[in-house]
């Protein structure tokens with residue numbers, strides 16, 4: 091198995107690096123962080139060097155990647171967290187894209203509609219979470235696909251943690267998701283990471299809303 095060295099360059103938030111950090115922690119993979127100050131970002135030349143003009147930037151030796159979900163997939167391949175065959179991999183991709191849809195809705199509410207749209211967002215949430223609940227309940231292993239965590243599970247887990255901060259009761263009608271979050275949170279390396287200063291010091295989002 092190929093392992094790093096990995097470096098993340100990102101702003102001082104959990105944001106789009108939350109899932110990959112949890113995944114690397116759980117996989118026992120060390121990584122280096124370069125935290126960018128937003129003011130330095132806007133005046134420096136790093137932005138111009140990024141393929142899409144955005145962070146996170148992820149370095150694995152000489153390989154430089156952008157796009158958080160591409161980074162998660164790369165970690166999935168490197169750490170045997172991308173299913174046991176092509177069919178499982180395809181379903182893991184599908185679930186990761188489903189999580190991305192939820193992540194985008196959450197980001198829109200947090201960054202554009204927090205004051206006016208938060209209540210409605212929380213009201214609509216069961217319609218979105220039900221889909222993940224159904225897949226999780228059907229698979230019966232405690233993971234979305236297969237019998238061990240894939241990068242899609244880490245992404246879902248991280249999005250659910252953020253939603254529990256938004257609305258602590260949001261999983262009360264989703265027993266499989268609730269048990270998933272409890273079990274993922276109790277995995278020793280994840281538990282240690284979530285309890286670390288490195289994790290706790292970073293806000294979830296860049297605008298202080300959560």
Ligand code: GTS
Nearest residue numbers: 105106143144145146156157158159296
């Ligand atoms: N699709 C990209 C991904 O998943 O990595 C989105 C990356 C993105 O939106 N990056 C933002 C950025 O670089 C920061 S954050 O939204 O992830 O917090 N913004 C600064 C800029 O100049 O665009």
